[in-house]
Amino acid sequence: MSSTTEQATGARTWSVAEHLDDILTAVQPLEPIELNLLDAQGCVLVEQVTVPVALPPFDNSSMDGYAVRAADTERASEASPAVLTVIGDVAAGSSGTELTVGPGRAARIMTGAPLPPGADAVVPVEWTDGGTGAGPASTMAPHSAAPQGSGGQVRVHRPVTPHAHVRARGGDVCAGDVALEAGTVLGPPQIALLSAIGRPAARVRPRPRVVVLSTGSELAQPGEELAAGQIYDSNSFALAAAAKDAGAIVYRVGAVTDDAETLRATIEDQLIRADLLVTTGGVSVGAYDVVKEALTSVAEEEPEEREGEAAEATEGAVGEDAEQAVHRAHVDFRTLAMQPGKPQGFGTIGPDRTPILTLPGNPVSSYVSFELFVRPAIRAMMGLADLHRPVVRATLLPPHGAGDEEPAPLTSPEGKRQFLRGTYTGGERPEVRPVGGSGSHLIGALAHADALIVLPETVTEAAWGREVEVVLLG
Numbered sequence: 001m002s003s004t005t006e007q008a009t010g011a012r013t014w015s016v017a018e019h020l021d022d023i024l025t026a027v028q029p030l031e032p033i034e035l036n037l038l039d040a041q042g043c044v045l046v047e048q049v050t051v052p053v054a055l056p057p058f059d060n061s062s063m064d065g066y067a068v069r070a071a072d073t074e075r076a077s078e079a080s081p082a083v084l085t086v087i088g089d090v091a092a093g094s095s096g097t098e099l100t101v102g103p104g105r106a107a108r109i110m111t112g113a114p115l116p117p118g119a120d121a122v123v124p125v126e127w128t129d130g131g132t133g134a135g136p137a138s139t140m141a142p143h144s145a146a147p148q149g150s151g152g153q154v155r156v157h158r159p160v161t162p163h164a165h166v167r168a169r170g171g172d173v174c175a176g177d178v179a180l181e182a183g184t185v186l187g188p189p190q191i192a193l194l195s196a197i198g199r200p201a202a203r204v205r206p207r208p209r210v211v212v213l214s215t216g217s218e219l220a221q222p223g224e225e226l227a228a229g230q231i232y233d234s235n236s237f238a239l240a241a242a243a244k245d246a247g248a249i250v251y252r253v254g255a256v257t258d259d260a261e262t263l264r265a266t267i268e269d270q271l272i273r274a275d276l277l278v279t280t281g282g283v284s285v286g287a288y289d290v291v292k293e294a295l296t297s298v299a300e301e302e303p304e305e306r307e308g309e310a311a312e313a314t315e316g317a318v319g320e321d322a323e324q325a326v327h328r329a330h331v332d333f334r335t336l337a338m339q340p341g342k343p344q345g346f347g348t349i350g351p352d353r354t355p356i357l358t359l360p361g362n363p364v365s366s367y368v369s370f371e372l373f374v375r376p377a378i379r380a381m382m383g384l385a386d387l388h389r390p391v392v393r394a395t396l397l398p399p400h401g402a403g404d405e406e407p408a409p410l411t412s413p414e415g416k417r418q419f420l421r422g423t424y425t426g427g428e429r430p431e432v433r434p435v436g437g438s439g440s441h442l443i444g445a446l447a448h449a450d451a452l453i454v455l456p457e458t459v460t461e462a463a464w465g466r467e468v469e470v471v472l473l474g
Contacts, residue, residue, distance in 0.1 A: 014334050016372060016417050023346055023373055027355055029383040030205050030275060037191050042247050043204035044383040045186060049179045051197050054170035059115040063165045064140050066106040066128060066154055067119035073159045081155035086131060090116050106154055115166055122165035127158040183385065205383035208275040210248040212240045215263060215281040215290050216361060219255035234443060235280040235366045242370050246378040260294040271350040275381060278374055281361030283333060283343045291358050295331045331356060337457060339418045340365035363443040368419050390472045394430035398464050410434065410462040412455040421449035424470055432470050450474060
């Protein structure tokens with residue numbers, strides 16, 4: 001990681017790839033923990049799970065009907081039904097051994113109930129008279145209202161073959177099979193399987209706790225009345241939503257005023273619940289860029305002082321005030337060869353060396369920066385293999401509503417990688433169209449974009465009809 005002093009002199013401009021590589025090198029997957037199944041949803045499994053018992057663990061009925069010997073029904077028809085004596089009920093949850101189905105016998109059986117000894121098939125109730133002596137039944141009478149209890153006779157109108165409507169033991173998975181591989185993301189189907197094989201918990205990498213805070217004395221919270229010179233805080237909501245979408249547990253902090261001491265105290269308060277801190281605003285070259293002011297004091301330390309500080313990090317920060325805790329940090333503020341999002345910061349902070357990413361304050365800059373740098377960091381902390389949004393190639397077309405006259409080609413500053421908002425259409429010939437202008441404050445257009453059009457550092461003009469790289473959002 002380069003020194004803050006070097007960045008302050010403007011000696012280096014970082015590429016997008018260099019900055020991202022630096023982040024991903026420093027950010028490590030969180031340590032595995034055991035979580036209850038519902039808490040483990042969205043997490044990455046860190047162990048291979050084998051099946052302890054077969055699923056299903058016994059032969060059971062897939063229908064409400066009658067457990068029979070298939071041979072007793074082979075000549076059954078509407079005109080000449082097979083008449084069987086009903087010997088009782090087998091309900092789901094019973095052992096299935098209370099009754100034995102002998103020749104000429106049948107047992108009423110419910111879906112999921114174990115197949116009783118002697119039976120080798122199930123006749124759906126719709127293929128019988130339901131024990132009423134009338135025509136085909138449409139449903140099975142409740143146990144309390146069944147003719148003659150659960151006895152009497154049943155007429156079977158259609159034959160069944162052996163094993164018909166029977167779920168065989170181990171027909172889903174067998175004992176010893178691999179249920180889930182390490183690295184599996186636990187969604188609802190995976191949680192269903194774990195619970196079905198009797199696992200109440202799973203060993204996973206937890207979802208990182210991400211604290212998002214925006215800075216700026218001009219920011220008001222939605223629902224408040226705007227004073228003169230104020231705007232509503234959209235960044236903290238956008239980034240909190242984006243972090244949640246990436247898989248994190250998110251804590252949004254209301255906007256912090258442009259005061260370094262207040263920001264230091266706020267960050268210190270949040271460190272206790274953060275695996276990753278994300279700030280927005282205050283990282284450029286203005287007189288009120290509070291994030292840089294609050295976090296650059298370590299730049300004035302000598303290298304050996306910083307090394308000694310790092311060695312003491314594990315000793316904790318008991319008794320230190322907010323400024324001392326925040327100063328236990330190493331944060332680089334950088335200039336990146338990208339548009340939007342040129343000013344960026346990255347480092348660690350606090351006694352546990354919590355990663356912090358400081359993003360620019362313009363809404364589009366902030367969101368694009370999140371997609372490029374924060375989202376991959378969150379997914380790396382989760383232990384996911386796939387860190388990035390899908391990238392495709394598409395034909396660049398003029399924006400909708402451009403009119404009959406073809407607009408001027410897209411332009412991009414030389415030496416910078418530009419990310420423009422766009423709308424993407426897939427299919428055999430994918431297309432992408434710009435939406436909104438290139439200004440980093442144009443949040444209205446961002447709401448209608450589902451892609452980022454990428455113009456590399458060497459491209460200064462992109463003609464309509466050329467193929468471009470597209471990052472798909474969502």
